[in-house]
Every structure is written in structure tokens, then in C-alpha cells.
Amino acid sequence: MPAFAQQPPAASEPAAAAKPRAKPKVAAPAAKPAPAPVVAAAGGVQPKLLGQYGEWGAYTAAPGGKKVCFALAKPTSSATIRPNRPRNPSYMFISTRPADKVSNEISVIIGYPFKPSSEASAEIGSTTFALYTQQDGAWIKNAAEEAHMIDAMRSGQTVIVKGVSVKGTQSIDTFGLKGLSQALDRMAQDCK
Numbered sequence: 001m002p003a004f005a006q007q008p009p010a011a012s013e014p015a016a017a018a019k020p021r022a023k024p025k026v027a028a029p030a031a032k033p034a035p036a037p038v039v040a041a042a043g044g045v046q047p048k049l050l051g052q053y054g055e056w057g058a059y060t061a062a063p064g065g066k067k068v069c070f071a072l073a074k075p076t077s078s079a080t081i082r083p084n085r086p087r088n089p090s091y092m093f094i095s096t097r098p099a100d101k102v103s104n105e106i107s108v109i110i111g112y113p114f115k116p117s118s119e120a121s122a123e124i125g126s127t128t129f130a131l132y133t134q135q136d137g138a139w140i141k142n143a144a145e146e147a148h149m150i151d152a153m154r155s156g157q158t159v160i161v162k163g164v165s166v167k168g169t170q171s172i173d174t175f176g177l178k179g180l181s182q183a184l185d186r187m188a189q190d191c192k
Contacts, residue, residue, distance in 0.1 A: 051186050054179020058186040069191030070095040071183040073175050076158070081170040087111040088136075092159070092175045094150070094184060096191045104150050104184070108138040110173070112165045120163035124152040124177075131161070138163065154181045 088111040114133035
């Protein structure tokens with residue numbers, strides 16, 4: 001499994017005591033085959049689309065026999081300060097892994113390596129959540145705020161993710177939240 005497919009330990013946990021947690025898998029819509037790196041990240045298993053709800057898709061897969069459900073969205077807009085800097089696609093995930101007792105874990109794949117030891121941010125309305133970064137991924141810094149962020153996303157219009165690449169390029173990705181509540185509800189039905 002690629003290194004990016006495991007979540008780093010939370011900033012407040014001792015690294016030696018933390019158990020790596022697999023990130024949710026990215027998938028293309030069912031009508032199109034997923035790119036090879038996406039299937040590889042899903043442990044070689046093609047994720048199944050449960051339903052598309054506005055900007056968000058609800059998916060399930062069972063890599064290694066362990067069921068995982070996730071909601072996935074692509075940004076509705078992306079910009080870089082130093083315009084037109086190349087990068088891979090970015091995605092926002094909310095995953096549930098019953099075997100690991102993980103529910104509604106938020107993560108972002110940003111499409112470039114983040115600047116080492118940098119933080120990113122997620123803005124929903126007037127509320128900003130700090131994200132810690134590793135390689136091309138970002139997760140909520142204070143895990144105790146994750147449920148609050150989910151609630152804010154359910155009632156919000158957009159989430160704006162900002163970060164800085166290893167080369168110093170700033171990025172701003174806006175994810176629409178239309179359909180998120182329905183995708184999370186559908187995901188919860190399949191991953192009890």
C-alpha cells in the first residue's frame with residue numbers, strides 16, 4: 001500500500017504509540033474506470049459508488065476484507081498564488097472504517113507535497129479549522145473538533161482549504177457542500 005494511504009499519527013499523540021490509520025480511497029464515478037493509482041490506494045479493490053448527491057459521492061470498498069465507506073468531492077474551484085502552477089487533482093474525503101472504530105474522519109489530498117512542518121486550514125463560513133499536513137495529505141489538527149467541523153460542513157455552503165506547497169506555492173481549493181448531508185447519511189447506512 002502506498003505511503004500516502006496511511007494517516008500519520010495526530011499531532012497530540014506520541015508517534016510510537018499511534019497506530020497508522022488508512023485513508024479512504026479515491027474513486028472515479030462508476031461509469032468510468034478508476035485510474036490505476038486510485039485502485040492501488042484502495043488495496044487493489046474497485047470502490048463501489050453508493051450514490052451521487054450534489055457535489056458529493058458516497059462510496060464503499062472492502063480492501064483486505066475490511067469495509068470502508070467514504071464521501072468524496074472534488075473542488076468546485078482551485079487557484080494558486082503564482083497562477084497556473086501544475087498539480088495533481090485534489091479531493092476531500094470523509095471516511096468511516098468500522099473495523100478501526102473510525103467514524104466521519106475528514107482528510108484532504110491536495111495534489112502536491114505540502115511544505116514540511118506547515119499547517120493548512122479549512123474555512124467554513126466564519127469558522128477556521130487548523131489542519132496538519134504530511135506529504136500531500138491534510139487532517140484536522142485537533143481531533144476533538146472533527147464532529148464540530150462535520151456539523152459546520154452539513155450546514156455550510158462551502159469549505160475553503162488553503163495550504164502551501166514544498167515550493168512555496170499557495171493554493172486555495174473551494175469544495176461545495178451541496179449533497180454532503182445526503183452522502184454522509186447514505187454512507188452511514190452502508191457502514192454501520
